[in-house]
Amino acid sequence: MATRFLAVVPHAGRASTTFAQGLRKKTGFAVAVDEDALTLLVEHIDGVVTTDQDGCAVVGWLFGREDYRVRTVVDSLTSQAMATADFKCLLNHYWGGYIAFAKRAGDRAISVLRDPSGGLPCYYQRTPHATFLFSDMATWRAAEIGHTEIDWTGVAWRLASANLPTSRTALDQIDELGAGFNLLASDYDALPQIAWSPWEHVNPPSGTARSDLAGALRETVLHSVAAWAVPFRNVLLNLSGGLDSSIIAAGLAERSDRAAALTMATRSPSGDERRYARSVANATGLELTESFYEAGDVDIALPSLPDLPRPTGRVIGQAFEAARRRAAALRSEDAFFTGLGGDNVFCFLQSPTPLADQLKAQGLTPALRETLDSVCMQTGCSITTALWWAVQRAWMRPPRYRWQRHALFLDPACLPRSSDLTHPWLAAPTGALPGKAAHIAMLMRVQAERDCFARGSAIPIIAPLLSQPIMELCLSIPTWLWSAGGRDRAVARDAFAGLLPAMVVDRRSKAGPEAFCYEIIARDRDRLRAHLLDGELAANGILDRSAIENVLREPAPPSGDHFLRLLELADAEAWVRHWSRAS
Template identity: 35%
Template structure:
């Protein structure tokens, strides 16, 4: 089972031991740590790492900043003292991983979520304590919060289009954002930014391209190998695309790793030939499976375990196949290349030429980047130059998040436009370069890809390319170097060119399950239409029914990107039903408990 945890942090005074015992009984978790102000309960028999003199603990996996070994299982005395003296600085500068660090600071309790967001963390504020947990189900089982849909949170989630938010779709449940520090006191819980991408964006003229390439390679290999060494048996999802192939190269020949690829019956979604070439090159076994329509249940949410909607039916089919494969191989970790496009800055924007103009305006350099972008964007040099003139260059905001109002009710759209949801990582310095603003936005978006699998399953899902050292190394690379030579993700390609087949390094186009996703809608047409027009989103005024009716016409349902949005709305209906059903069960259990 993936690590599940619950932390109880007193809002003032001594934490009641009886409360800790009761929560342990309700959740089935083991209390490993108790202090006067907080307690840590987990699903593992192994105790979390202790910080120094007993001030706190680190839940999850922690690695030394330098070295490629498995996750740390114990601290030496010097490391423990350093952590207890300055936990935030020490953790962010000398370590990395997927963790939540919790410690007592005088009358306060603090909790730091690592910058990668590999370990989920949501929380709820109770009358006596704040509870932090790996999943909202634990908050509910612990009795800290009741199940209730936050319709405003649901509307916000649909509108922000993958932008991580503190507010969730469940009333009383909040997310601790990656890289943020939570502080618990008598007033409740507040968050502050401790790690920001902007701390790691360097002067673009300080370091040569080849040095950036080498630093990126070392960071990826360190993190990939460190994660794999932490688990007994792992499965790596591969497609023959660049990102998953890079991970495969890091663990080439490892007896603890097997590869897995999922294909569609439609040629554009079948990348088996690339996956086979990759695995042969890396001496890794490969298992191939096919998407099955009967496993794409639109009545089931792919993210029913999360405190917000965001799944799609094709993910249900994918996840079921993964779960079967993990069980068949008795694997305990599932690795993916998720986030690679974001971290390595796979962009078709012309912003990099503007960055070069502002930071290093030499004629040969500008002409080289113009040619590179013309190849990447498949446009003429003149078209690239024309687009570049529309990119903001003056001091001030240089990036606006692309919110998605499609199919939302006009009333909600107006409200959300006024509310302007945001994220602290998007708050760039006034002199930030526009291309780097776009890069940071892509990294911010990657947080949405995390935690696709339920923590109650018997394996842990990890995206090594989103590890802190990899992200920091990528952020230091000037945006125009990401398209050097006329290819996307240039630095990553250059870093791993000696370690991968040339076909994969040169590959620019990638397939996907789009045709399968469209077939899900077509094969369930009547059910899709009735479910969306007569569902909870419509009943609660979240969606614009007239606009949706037009899009649900048979000849328009898969028009453009309509199908992507429709699948999201369908999964949201299932997510709502799952939590409302959970609320009913919770109320029944509560009544039975009182009656007994």
């Protein structure tokens, strides 16, 4: 079941119990915590992990760090630590997809932790009387918490920031708590603070061979996927035929009686990966449903994710979501698994950065030649170019990852300054390696990508590869090992070489739904032109109208990233119109 919640932290002079009765009636939620300083309501009471401390609870899915078993109660030592607003014990001994609430002993302050994977969303709004925290905008709307309107600067930021995580949404006064962050809510403020940092996990285990790391990764992934399957009766996996979703399938193999797979294809051969998905389904015993992207499932005038507080969806997501619902209804699935985040967690770098890391960490060693050859094989650059680039990156530039704006089809006047694209995780510590900074940036980027799935739907969307134990292990593996042999995600390929078909483990390319995107644009070109050029985004100075008009005037399909960007902007326009009416 999806875990929806609503929490109230009243300001001075008010008790949260004064809110509880009215919010229960409006939302239909059950009361999980009812204290003067905190009321916590949840859609399903069995979605709450209890503690032995008043005012402390965990909403979502929690697993033990050592045995990977589902937890319904937090141990006493961790509960006591939570009561002092200390979440380190919880982070060290548990993992999962959760939001933790803790009433700090001795005062009215409430600490709220979002787990490092970002498995559950958490938004918040401060009003004159209280701070409200909630799982989704549908809950916010049902609770009648307050008023909001479109934040046009927030909209422009979202479209230009290339998935940089930020607390700011595109709705005024609505903020988001980031993955791995703790919100301290008091009478005076609501301040987010870092509770978990990826930089704490980048040091490699000493003296560990690559084969040992592959074995550790295999065991960690298999245990994590199996743990995620336990809370659900029937799991549906999005099996694309690529490496990442196939690894999830390997983790579900022992539970094939409770799991099935869905693969999507375009009617054009360029986007048909079904033979790879079939080979994985045969190897793992998962029943496979094959479905096509259907243009009839897509309406560019409708937002794909209307109940998110920022435009995040993609128009073609409507077709995927429709196919997912049809497949889920046939088997009564109660959870949807995805390989989302595999490229990010498994450090899919396509640059000489791993060579720079090894050069900076180990100096000129015989092993460097192997990495040099691997980088040249993977990127196609010459030995001279790779060496020169690596020397520059290792010693002539700071290790910090520089986040780039995504300015395509946006009015230059609305773009944020590059210097404003910051995040605490981008602050590389002294001695950091540039490849690890890039690896961490990829983990940041995927947090926005996971919102492209239907948050708040009746069926939870689970991304097992973003589980905390997997992320922490992968962060500790040196970047040059991930590109060994000229293969991207090399450690993951080695880890699952004996469990998956060779045609999947060894493949170097993967098709996508580009042909379907072309089909939508060809069908709706005139409608898309009017939708964007005469819409709210253009009227509020966010779009570069002339650039869009020039591209859509050409009879040939848009090239490169243009068609994907146009469909992203179409969904953003639909989102804006939805919230203009709603507010």
